[in-house]
Amino acid sequence: MSGTAARARRHPPLSMLHLQGGGCGGCGLEIEALLADGRLDAVGLLLVEAPRHADLLLVSGTVGRNLLDAVLATWTAMAEPKWLVAAGACALDGGPFRDGYAVSGGIDQHLPVSLVIPGCPPTPDAVLAGLRLLLDALRATPDLSPPPPPARPALPPAALPHRRAGGDSSGG
């Protein structure tokens, strides 16, 4: 039995909210694969849908300018202490879409990120390994506080919320 699994039995499970942003959804598919085979439960992670119930926020996909407010509201609604995990290239820095007019950079420009899981997408094994690292650190030091907010200023909101994807005649 691995160290994480042994500790998971001694500690109450932590709860995690998966916020799927834009992107191709590949990261979301790989994270969902972990749900399907019960491996999240095995490391002591419980998936929840309400921000109030979540200790961890797992963000995958692009945070578009029109999604940023909702992401910030989700984070604000979570109770302290809370941790943020960015999974995949899109959440990290916009990934293959980083130069697009609709994408507001990585989530770390707006919120304090505790863990980054690289990949496009990261495999389920990589996601699990990353989450284990964080869980082990949290359980080893129960009073571990989340990192301070990022120094970089947040992007100004887009002039007009983008209502519909469509012909894409707006350039960019």
Next chain:
Amino acid sequence: MGAFQLGIGPVQALACGPAQLRLTVDGERIRRLELLLGHAHRGVVGLARGRDPQAAAVLVGRIDARAAVAHQCAFARAVEAASALAVPPGTEALRRAMTELEQLAVHLHHLGRVSRCAGLHGAAGRAALLREAVLVACAEAFGHRLMLDAVAPGGLARLPDPAGLAALPAVLDRLRNGLPALRRALLDDPAAVRRLGGGTPEPWTRCRTRLERIGHGLGLARGLLAEAGEPVAIRPASASTAPAKETGTAEEIGTAESAGGTVWHWVRLEAGLVAALHVHDPVLPAWSMLDELARGLAVEELPLLCASLGLSSSGADQ
């Protein structure tokens, strides 16, 4: 009693990806469903413009991971037609086999999601195991579980692994053997029939259709893999297969099949670069059916309906 309005999203787990809904409810029944999409918009078309087709192929493969091969193939076919680029028949057969493999995995994904939504954990586990077998096999053969960066205009983006290719028919056998139990757990089991066909027959009939498509796709994939022949005949696209009409302007359409229907790409090349692109993903029309299908359902039946339709915002928003 009057009607109430209920907002859902954009951060919620109803669909694959963010979406915002406004429900008008009468008691618990949905009277009307309004949709606000666009939260997954990335400006794919804007980013593809001005790129050379090989670089744009990386981007279009990431329009929607549930149709990654389909988008790569549709785009590649449009570019190939516009630049008079010939693809060896064996390579074309292999690309079609890859779209079939992708559809198998995506149908299994949606079946698993529906099962979990309906609390049918046995069926969910079966679907997940079969899907995982396909993804592992694809990773071995094509270098990526979801077959991203696998297809390129002119052929394939990289040479498939011969041992991985040779192992694919065995995975198809495994699926064929595993399918009857999944079918029983979803279509015949009385609890499943009750839960999937409770509010509206839609989830149950969609599951049946997906299971039929899987059965059909297994046969197609097997035939196409045999047609593709020895891996030695498959050459990756290289710099030497750059568009032939380097200087002129040409427009063409390419299509490919995804689990949700046909993907279309229209492309205009100018001087060998992507000058304009239009992408049709069949998930957008699927979203437009949601209002019609949701009317009369109880609010708590909506997640199951959404899962059974296979809705995703990635392909709709681009």
